[in-house]
Amino acid sequence: xxxxxxxxxxxxxxxxxxxxxxxxxxxxxxxxxxxxxxxxxxxxxxxxxxxxxxxxxxxxxxxxxxxxxxxxxxxxxxxxxxxxxxxxxxxxxxxxxxxxxxxxxxxxxxxxxxxxxxxxxxxxxxxxxxxxxxxxxxxxxxxxxxxxxxxxxxxxxxxxxxxxxxxxxxxxxxxxxxxxxxxxxxxxxxxxxxxxxxxxxxxxxxxxxxxxxxxxxxxxxxxxxxxxxxxxxxxxxxxxxxxxxxxxxxxxxxxxxxxxxxxxxxxxxxxxxxxxxxxxxxxxxxxxxxxxxxxxxxxxxxxxxxxxxxxxxxxxxxxxxxxxxxxxxxxxxxxxxxxxxxxxxxxxxxxxxxxxxxxxxxxxxxxxxxxxxxxxxxxxxxxxxxxxxxxxxxxxxxxxxxxxxxxxxxxxxxxxxxxxxxxxxxxxxxxxxxxxxxxxxxxxxxxxxxxxxxxxxxxxxxxxxxxxxxxxxxxxxxxxxxxxxxxxxxxxxxxxxxxxxxxxxxxxxxxxxxxxxxxxxxxxxxxxxxxxxxxxxxxxxxxxxxxxxxxxxxxxxxxxxxxxxxxxx
Numbered sequence: 001x002x003x004x005x006x007x008x009x010x011x012x013x014x015x016x017x018x019x020x021x022x023x024x025x026x027x028x029x030x031x032x033x034x035x036x037x038x039x040x041x042x043x044x045x046x047x048x049x050x051x052x053x054x055x056x057x058x059x060x061x062x063x064x065x066x067x068x069x070x071x072x073x074x075x076x077x078x079x080x081x082x083x084x085x086x087x088x089x090x091x092x093x094x095x096x097x098x099x100x101x102x103x104x105x106x107x108x109x110x111x112x113x114x115x116x117x118x119x120x121x122x123x124x125x126x127x128x129x130x131x132x133x134x135x136x137x138x139x140x141x142x143x144x145x146x147x148x149x150x151x152x153x154x155x156x157x158x159x160x161x162x163x164x165x166x167x168x169x170x171x172x173x174x175x176x177x178x179x180x181x182x183x184x185x186x187x188x189x190x191x192x193x194x195x196x197x198x199x200x201x202x203x204x205x206x207x208x209x210x211x212x213x214x215x216x217x218x219x220x221x222x223x224x225x226x227x228x229x230x231x232x233x234x235x236x237x238x239x240x241x242x243x244x245x246x247x248x249x250x251x252x253x254x255x256x257x258x259x260x261x262x263x264x265x266x267x268x269x270x271x272x273x274x275x276x277x278x279x280x281x282x283x284x285x286x287x288x289x290x291x292x293x294x295x296x297x298x299x300x301x302x303x304x305x306x307x308x309x310x311x312x313x314x315x316x317x318x319x320x321x322x323x324x325x326x327x328x329x330x331x332x333x334x335x336x337x338x339x340x341x342x343x344x345x346x347x348x349x350x351x352x353x354x355x356x357x358x359x360x361x362x363x364x365x366x367x368x369x370x371x372x373x374x375x376x377x378x379x380x381x382x383x384x385x386x387x388x389x390x391x392x393x394x395x396x397x398x399x400x401x402x403x404x405x406x407x408x409x410x411x412x413x414x415x416x417x418x419x420x421x422x423x424x425x426x427x428x429x430x431x432x433x434x435x436x437x438x439x440x441x442x443x444x445x446x447x448x449x450x451x452x453x454x455x456x457x458x459x460x461x462x463x464x465x466x467x468x469x470x471x472x473x474x475x476x477x478x479x480x481x482x483x484x485x486x487x488x489x490x491x492x493x494x495x496x497x498x499x500x501x502x503x504x505x506x507x508x509x510x511x512x513x514x515x516x517x518x519x520x521x522x523x524x525x526x527x528x529x530x531x532x533x534x535x536x537x538x539x540x541x542x543x544x545x546x547x548x549x550x551x552x553x554x555x556x557x558x559x560x561x562x563x564x565x566x567x568x569x
Contacts, residue, residue: 066151069302073154073295079288080161084111084168086281091172093274094396096267098489098506099176105495106171106183113184114164117192119145122163123156126196127204134215135208138200155296159199162231163191165289169235172396173243176267177250177486180494182479186242186469194465195234198458202230209454211426220431220446222454223417225309226293228359228409229454236403237462239394245470246479248393250486264388267395272343279347286313286354290361297425305425309361312369313354316361319373320353321346324380331381345381348397352380355405359451360413362425368416368433375412376405407455414448488514 088107092100114122121143128139129147142148145156167190171183201207202224205214211221224230250256253264269275290313291306299305328345332338356376357369364372383400392399417433431437431446473479485493487510 069295070151070154073158073292076288076292076295077154077157077161079285079292080158080165081111081285083161083165083282083285083289084108086278086285087165087168087172088278089274089281090278091175091396093271093276093278094172094269095175096489097270098491100270100491101495102180102490102493103171103175106180106187107168109184110168110171110187111164113188114167114191115160117188118156118160118163118196121192122196123159124196125193126163126199127155127159130206132206134206135213136200136204136206138197139204139206158292158296161288162199162227163195166195166227166231166235167191169232169398169402170239170242173239173394173398174246175395176490177481178246179478179481182473185473185478186238186466189469190235190238190466194238194462195230198230198234198461201457202454209450209457217453218431218446218450220450221426222410222450223363223413223422223426223447224359224410224454225362225413225425226290226358228355228357228406228413229458231406232355232358232402232409233406233455233458234462236399236401236406237459238466240392240399240403241463241467242470243392243394243399245467245474248391249395250483252393253391256483260391264391275344275347279350283317283350283354286317286358290358294362299425301424305362308364308421311366312357312361312364315366315369316357316373316376317350317353319370320356320377320380321349321373323374323377324349324352327378327381348380348384348401349377351401352376352405355402356409356412359409360417363413363417363421363433365416365418365421368412368418372409372412372416376408379404379408410451410455411448414445414451417447484510484514484517 084107088104091103091107095103123145124141124143125138128142130136130140145153148156167187170186170190174183201209202222203212204210205212207213209217209222211223213221222229248254249267251265252267254260287310291309294302294306294309297305325341325346328342329339332340332342353373353376356372357364360372361369380397380400383404384394384397387394387399394400413433415434417436419429419432419436422432423429431444431450434443434445434448437444470479481490481493488506492506492511492514
């Protein structure tokens with residue numbers, strides 16, 4: 001062995017020994033105001049000096065990276081929370097003027113109720129740590145945020161924004177006819193227990209459907225990257241069960257005597273501008289929803305994953321919007337011989353594409369996102385038309401957008417999940433999209449089966465809890481506003497005045513009847529009406545109902561606008 005080789009070997013052995021013997025240092029150990037070089041050169045030998053400098057620089061880089069990730073998580077949370085403003089504007093523009101104030105109040109209460117509910121129980125049930133290493137039904141710790149370190153609280157804000165989004169989906173469907181008490185009850189119940197169980201099953205490492213589990217379901221788990229199922233299908237399923245029990249708005253499908261109208265009466269929203277503003281805000285917020293979810297992975301390539309998610313989010317939304325607009329144009333032209341570019345179809349097409357791509361945005365190629373959006377646009381058109389035919393009243397078309405395309409989003413991931421991208425996100429790629437499995441020559445549909453099982457679980461869980469809950473609310477008389485309150489508008493009924501005004505929609509006789517009934521109830525409460533005389537309340541309602549029947553009981557034409565469940569007539 002030459003003298004040079006002996007020298008190199010000696011230096012290598014000494015370096016290895018010093019690395020093994022040196023203790024790990026960090027910026028926190030020496031203070032941020034101490035110069036790293038000056039501190040480390042106090043060592044007697046050169047090798048420990050270099051190791052010291054390397055350790056401190058590495059520790060500083062990791063600390064900065066953690067801080068940056070925290071700030072980005074908070075920023076993504078803010079984008080998602082800003083979607084609440086989008087939902088508020090969309091709902092406000094989609095209802096009649098006499099209900100605008102009530103609708104916006106419910107949207108704001110969604111955020112408030114979700115924050116308190118998620119703080120008390122929701123986060124702990126969804127993501128609380130458990131002693132078990134296997135599957136668990138819910139988390140068992142971190143209630144009231146106990147035990148959550150300060151540097152982990154950004155994740156609480158991020159997950160709260162998701163929970164609030166799921167709850168607010170229901171608000172638009174039940175607009176213009178739901179009591180305030182019922183709304184508060186189901187909104188809090190959804191975020192405090194129903195949604196957290198679904199989130200735990202799909203996103204916790206202890207969830208039985210989670211792709212992040214050590215031993216995932218069918219060796220694959222359900223891939224729902226940002227919540228087509230967890231957020232949107234949960235909210236959409238709640239919405240469809242709620243509106244089935246609540247019933248349609250007065251005059252939408254039946255006259256005041258309960259006779260079916262020959263054609264559904266459109267209830268167009270009062271402001272297309274607000275609807276458009278809400279749509280753009282939601283699209284903007286979705287860049288926190290989908291790309292922002294990459295921050296929760298804790299991997300080095302989170303930036304590239306977020307970029308893929310952002311591109312696919314954009315392409316799916318655009319594809320769904322264009323296909324919905326021009327397919328509806330084609331149908332309208334063939335049915336009426338008149339070309340009609342329906343702005344409502346374009347806007348809800350955007351939202352349908354966004355919901356559908358949310359599940360697989362990080363694991364698809366761009367062409368997969370385009371195909372997902374195309375099918376989402378067609379599904380929206382089909383679903384909204386079908387709801388009208390079976391007389392289910394969805395004031396903002398949340399069911400076609402969130403329920404139908406939430407399911408399609410999970411299914412599309414089971415078809416188009418690309419192997420390399422699945423590997424990058426989840427660390428394995430044995431089971432991928434069905435079309436790619438065919439390319440491998442195996443036709444393995446394991447991932448698709450997991451996605452279908454996830455759909456069945458979410459619908460079944462929501463049905464098991466929310467359907468009886470809504471039946472109970474209805475039985476107690478707490479669910480639906482009465483006929484006279486609905487006629488005068490919920491702004492007048494629940495908010496002590498005209499709110500934003502009902503315009504020409506509210507007839508004076510309705511308001512007079514409502515005021516007489518309110519005065520009678522106030523007199524009875526004060527004991528001023530103790531003579532046992534006949535109550536005028538029922539006569540007031542009957543008189544208003546007769547006038548309402550004359551107005552809405554006539555045969556009418558035309559399909560729906562966005563405010564009345566728009567679709568192909």
